[in-house]
Amino acid sequence: MKFLVIELQESADGQVSNIVTSHDTFNEAESKYYAVLSAAAVSSVPVHSAIMANSHGGYIDSKSFNHGETE
Numbered sequence: 001m002k003f004l005v006i007e008l009q010e011s012a013d014g015q016v017s018n019i020v021t022s023h024d025t026f027n028e029a030e031s032k033y034y035a036v037l038s039a040a041a042v043s044s045v046p047v048h049s050a051i052m053a054n055s056h057g058g059y060i061d062s063k064s065f066n067h068g069e070t071e
């Protein structure tokens with residue numbers, strides 16, 4: 001089984017981009033997950049998120065930072 005980290009970035013105009021990385025071990029994936037969140041916490045991207053899952057579709061964790069205006 002592999003572990004995936006999905007980085008999501010939503011721009012002010014609603015465009016969404018993603019970066020998916022695959023990892024052989026849980027610890028490698030968790031390290032990448034927290035590295036993405038560390039950058040996302042201080043990002044200028046309006047909505048910057050990370051999701052961690054396994055290659056069988058199992059959800060592990062997610063976190064999102066909303067730097068845009070409150071709705």
